[in-house]
Amino acid sequence: MHSIDTYINAATRENTRRSYRSAIEHFEVEWGGFLPATADSIARYLADYAANLAVNTLRQRLAAISQWHIEQGFPDPTKSPMVKKVIKGIQSVHPPQITQAKPLALGHLEQIDEWLDGQIVNALSRGDQPALLRARRDRAIVLLGFWRGFRSDELSRLEVQHIVLTPGQGMTLFLPHTKTLHQGTTFKAPALNRLCPLQAYEAWRDAAKLTNGPVFQGINRWGQLSGRTINPTSYIPLLRGLFEAAGVADAALYSSHSLRRGFATWASTSGWDLKTLMDYVGWKDMRSAMRYIEGADPFAHHRINAELATHAAHNKTLEVLL
Structure with missing residues (x-):
């Protein structure tokens, strides 16, 4: 049995296991939820944190709760139509702002x-x-x-x-x-x-x-x-x-x-x-x-100006020929 546990643990990265443990603790301890959970309780959990947590964070919490139910042999409440609609609604009301680290030149x-x-x-x-x-x-x-x-x-x-x-x-x-x-x-x-x-x-x-x-x-x-x-x-x-x-x-x-x-x-x-x-x-x-990839011309300033100049030169050539 020990060897089976070793291989099961190896299938999941330590960072993932740590984040899943943290998510379960947040659901149970900070929010006061109970496991196994119902679809209704998960929906309320999501709604309570919709304005404060990013959608991706909420999805990560759902993944952890889902994994807990699967491992314990319980039906997965995160796959219910209600939970899916709530997370879709949260994404619509609180659209994520995509931010990226500045590239090192x-x-x-x-x-x-x-x-x-x-x-x-x-x-x-x-x-x-x-x-x-x-x-x-x-x-x-x-x-x-x-x-x-x-x-x-x-x-x-x-x-x-x-x-x-x-x-x-x-x-x-x-x-x-x-x-x-x-x-x-x-x-x-x-x-x-x-x-x-x-x-x-x-x-x-x-x-x-x-x-x-x-x-x-x-x-x-x-x-x-x-x-x-x-x-x-x-x-x-x-x-x-x-x-x-x-x-x-x-x-x-x-x-x-x-x-x-x-x-x-x-x-x-x-x-x-x-x-x-x-x-x-x-x-x-x-x-x-x-x-x-962050292009050298993120606003397409140089490319568009260059194409406009080429177009103008082409038209001038045509005028000369005519």
Whole structure:
């Protein structure tokens, strides 16, 4: 029985299990609901929080309640017509405002890397090992996260023993599972003449004396590594603090997704076709890919003006010919 439980637990990511536990606790403790639940109680629960919680949050709560009933062998009340109508009505009355993290531009990546280089030089001159470790770690996070298009979830699951370096060419990174896939996936990142993720990773690994385990770990004030991976949610304050210290304007508008969106935007404006970009990042759904791409001309200002100029020139040519 123990082996069965092990495989069942492995089928669900820890982050998902944690969020489901939190959702069940919210329903039972904070709202005062009872499990197993009725369709009527779930509908009232949704209505009570409709104005305060995002529709996606409510859907996540429904998924957790649904999963609880299925696992316990009870009928699933979240699939009732009443609950479906309530959630549809909430979405109509309280339409979600789609917000996206600001993509990190290549110029800002260069600015951050230059600032981190200065931090490394200063730490070496002072013999400040904790500051040196943080600067080398943060540089590896930013460069690898950008050029590989990694989410914070993927950065948090990188392990040293699953990374192979090929000097002068690139690095191979194996993840036992990703956000959407449970089978192992291999990613590749290039060695570059500048802003190189391979060199940044290697410098961090050697400075921290890492031989196995999580790549990106917490560091205390004495320069000791935590031995535990940085939690995915901790990347947002880490990166915002880093960007602000490096002088990037509006640092609060960035998140861990800014690295992924920044790379996707850079690749798109550099001429990568959508299929090549999707294959590189690992997107299976075209709509998912398009949400990350921020064009260099978001208002179509340059494109439309250029087409108008071409049209005017064409008409002038016709007038001359006539």
